Amino acid sequence: MSNYATGLQPRCYALVPAAGVGARSGAAGPKQYVSLAGRPMMAHTLAALRRVPGLAATLVVLSPEDDQFESLLPEFEGETAWVARCGGATRADTVAAGLRELQARGAQPHDWVLVHDAARCLLQPAWVEQLMAACAGDEVGGLLALPLADTLKAEQGGRVAATVDRQGKWAAQTPQMFRLGLLQPALAHAESAGAAVTDEASAIEALGHRPLLVASSLENFKVTWPADFALAERLLRSRG
Ligand SMILES: Nc1ccn([C@@H]2O[C@H](COP(=O)(O)OP(=O)(O)OP(=O)(O)O)[C@@H](O)[C@H]2O)c(=O)n1
Numbered sequence: 120m121s122n123y124a125t126g127l128q129p130r131c132y133a134l135v136p137a138a139g140v141g142a143r144s145g146a147a148g149p150k151q152y153v154s155l156a157g158r159p160m161m162a163h164t165l166a167a168l169r170r171v172p173g174l175a176a177t178l179v180v181l182s183p184e185d186d187q188f189e190s191l192l193p194e195f196e197g198e199t200a201w202v203a204r205c206g207g208a209t210r211a212d213t214v215a216a217g218l219r220e221l222q223a224r225g226a227q228p229h230d231w232v233l234v235h236d237a238a239r240c241l242l243q244p245a246w247v248e249q250l251m252a253a254c255a256g257d258e259v260g261g262l263l264a265l266p267l268a269d270t271l272k273a274e275q276g277g278r279v280a281a282t283v284d285r286q287g288k289w290a291a292q293t294p295q296m297f298r299l300g301l302l303q304p305a306l307a308h309a310e311s312a313g314a315a316v317t318d319e320a321s322a323i324e325a326l327g328h329r330p331l332l333v334a335s336s337l338e339n340f341k342v343t344w345p346a347d348f349a350l351a352e353r354l355l356r357s358r359g
Pocket residue numbers: 135136137138139140141142143144150151180206207208209210211213214236237238239341342343
């Protein structure tokens with residue numbers, strides 16, 4: 120019997136952490152506002168989420184200091200498009216604050232939350248639908264990810280220290296989809312243990328669960344480094 124068998128149909132919420140500064144990107148300001156194919160990067164991310172059938176609402180979590188969202192994405196806010204200015208110092212802090220905001224807006228423990236990086240602006244709705252379909256009947260939830268195609272090296276002082284066995288290794292992407300009632304305590308547990316989790320799945324794993332891996336696309340990369348902007352722009356333009 121499921122822990123979440125309330126008799127109520129769970130809702131699915133998207134939570135977009137967008138409170139980062141983009142230090143690695145070399146951009147003059149937060150990378151989520153860099154213009155790509157004529158629109159701020161985050162506009163592409165949010166447009167993709169808007170086209171996902173079955174999402175009850177999308178919550179964007181900004182830094183309290185953000186002064187660009189309203190002017191650059193004036194059309195976003197609405198009945199199912201929410202904004203909160205409660206982002207934290209780390210991605211995990213931002214997500215935890217966003218979960219509290221979802222709860223305050225009526226989300227229940229059995230509801231699903233799909234956490235998706237603002238910086239993964241090449242997202243395709245079909246990939247999100249695949250994740251939702253895979254997780255629908257699952258107790259734990261899961262994430263989009265990609266099996267590693269390259270040989271993996273461990274580095275020390277600019278030289279190869281070791282070649283790491285890549286067999287069975289995947290690169291984690293987003294969305295990462297978990298029940299609110301599981302993700303919230305998982306992040307709280309990670310924080311109290313002083314564990315710096317870089318994604319939601321690691322917090323869930325630390326509780327002994329094994330999230331589902333749902334194969335995604337190389338195109339769902341996270342804009343991180345300076346050269347990533349040009350690649351994202353080319354791909355966005357090629358999609359028309
Ligand atoms: N304190 C933070 C840090 C990151 N993020 C968000 O988490 C996503 C993935 O993080 P990353 O690519 O690392 O973004 P930045 O933190 O902005 O980049 P950097 O680490 O290079 O500074 C981004 O959408 C980013 O805005 C966030 O909401 N709050």
